Amino acid sequence: MADESYDVIVIGTSQGGRFLPPDLAKAGKKVALVERDHLGGVCVNTGCTPTKTMVASARVAYQARRGAEYGVRTGPVSVDLAAVRERKRGMVAGARENYASRLAQDGVDLIEGEAHFTGPKTVEIALRDGGTRGISAPVIVIDTGNRPKPLAISGAQNVPVLDSTSIMELGALPEHLIILGGGYIGLEFGQMFRRFGSEVTIVQTGPRLMMIEDDDVSDEVAAILRDDGITVLTSATTDRVEEAGGGRVRLTVRTPDGERQVEGSHLLSAIGRVPNTEGLTLAAAGIRLRDNGFIEVDEYLETSVPGVYAMGDVKGGPAFTHLSYDDYRILHANLLGREKASTRDRIVPYTVFIDPQLGRVGLTERQAREQNRAVRVAKLPMSAVIRALETGETRGFMKAVIDAHTQQILGAAVLGAEGGEIMTIIQVAMLGKLPYTAMANAIFTHPLLAEGLGSLFMTLDA
Structure with missing residues (x-):
């Protein structure tokens, strides 16, 4: 039996879980918010806030080294990674404190501990300070996010393996950072540490980096990273990893050109992420999971159990903070406004924070053609943009996909x-x-x- 009943229980505090509980409380609901770790979820603690803070430091180092191109003399440039880390920690701490003060002001009952379901609408919490507490509510929202996927190749258990969280706590620069994974996380960290001063090798299983993107976008990104001095290996499968002496690691990699070994000082696994569901005992509530382990929801974010919802990364799909925030918008409208807001047909943009940035929205050219759409493609190199020439930032291009019949913009990559x-x-x-x-x-x-x-869109009529 539950010790106490609420109107709403929210489990987890990622982007959506940060805003929904205070709104519900201000509307007169009795709200419990359960958090097992740090307030703010992935974005505040291990995602957007810390990584983009460090990306900013890396860009300053990059620009400082380019000073001579602009007629500015700077002298030798070095990076104090411990100082970069402290700046990052300060940003994270400030974001946590702001959130905690808001919860207290709005009357949300914050319960610190790990929750698991004991029934469709009942939850037991293993409290951080000891003991347990049972609570219930007719409405429950799961917002527990995701975490780095463990590396499961031969020998991984015998060597130090960094992930996207632990790498940000390094106090000294890696001599040679090897990155497994050519997705957004791997590329952002790869360029960041190259700019800090590390040698970097990226090992990608697929034939291209960022496999979801069009070939020309992936190829240009690879060219930019190689121009920055990063070694990029594609169609490269890692068979095993082992100690190489002196604290170093050695990877044995199969490539189209045969087997090769890659040796470095540090290994970062950026091979994907998995949902934080294992401790929730969702089966006790009857909540269904998808084949990949993420929570199954409908277009209104409701799970297989009526009145139980999932939002943010734990439900799968693109793992973007702004998508989690839009999930919050939908639940806010439906729980408080009695609307029928839906995830159907929403346009989801994203940005990869390499430098230059990759901004993406809508369909890629490949996706549009796979849908048998008649399309026109506009493309313009950044070297044709006057401002890019003036600032010396001419790498990359703009690309837009247009419906040939309606003249509507279907998608774009910048x-x-x-x-x-x-x-x-x-x-x-x-x-x-x-x-x-x-x-x-x-x-x-x-x-x-x-x-x-x-100029980009005028190329269609040239």
Whole structure:
């Protein structure tokens, strides 16, 4: 039996779980919020906030080394990784404190401990300070997020393996960082540590980096990373890892050119993420999981148990903070406004924080053609954008996919300086259902990077 009943229980405090409980409490609901670790979830503690703080430090080092290109004399540049780490820790601590104070002000009952279901609407919590507490509610929201996937290759248990959390706690630069995985996380850390001063090798199983992207985007990203001095191995399968003496690690890798060995000082596994569901005993509540272990939900974010919802990364799909926030928007509308907000047909943008950034929204060219759409493709190198030339940031290109019949923009990729910001302008045009001609004929401020959008869409009529 539950010790106490609530109107709503929220388990976990990622982006959605940060905002929903206070809103529910202010609306007069009795709300319990359960957190087993740090407030703020992945984004605040181990994701967006710390990584982008460190990316900023890496970009400063990169720009400082380029000083001579701009007529600026800087002298030798070195990076104090411990100082970078402390700056990152300060940003994370500030974000946690802001959230904790808001919860107290809004009357949310914060329970620190690990929750597991004992029935469809009952939860038992192993309290952080000892003991247990049982609570129940007619509405429960699961927002427990995800974590790095463990590395399961031969020998991994015998060598130190970093993940996307532990690598940010290093106090000294790796001499040679080997990264397993050519997705967004691996690329961001790879370029970051290369700019800090480490030698970096990226080992990617697939034939290209960032397999979800179009071939030309992936190829250009690989070219940029190689230009930065990073070794990129594709179609490379790691058979085993072992100690190489002196604290070093050695990977045996199969490539199209045969077997080779890669030796380095540190190994980072960036092979994906898994949901934080194993401790929830979801079977006791009758909550179904998908084949990949993520929680199954419908378009209203409701699980197989009526009144139990899942939001954010734990339900699978793209693991973006802003998507978690949109899940919050949907649940806020449906639980408080009695609406029928849905995940159907939502346009999900994202940005990969390599430098230059990759901003993406909508369909790729490959996806559009797989749907048998008649498409037109606009493409413009960043070297054709005046602002990019002036600032010396000419790497990359802009690309847009257009429906040939409706003239609607189906998707875009902006690989260039402030690519995420430029992509967002295209996203707004898509939300407003503007034809591409509206962008081609618009007046953009000169000289901005966004001015290149006019030139991009004019290429369709050239």
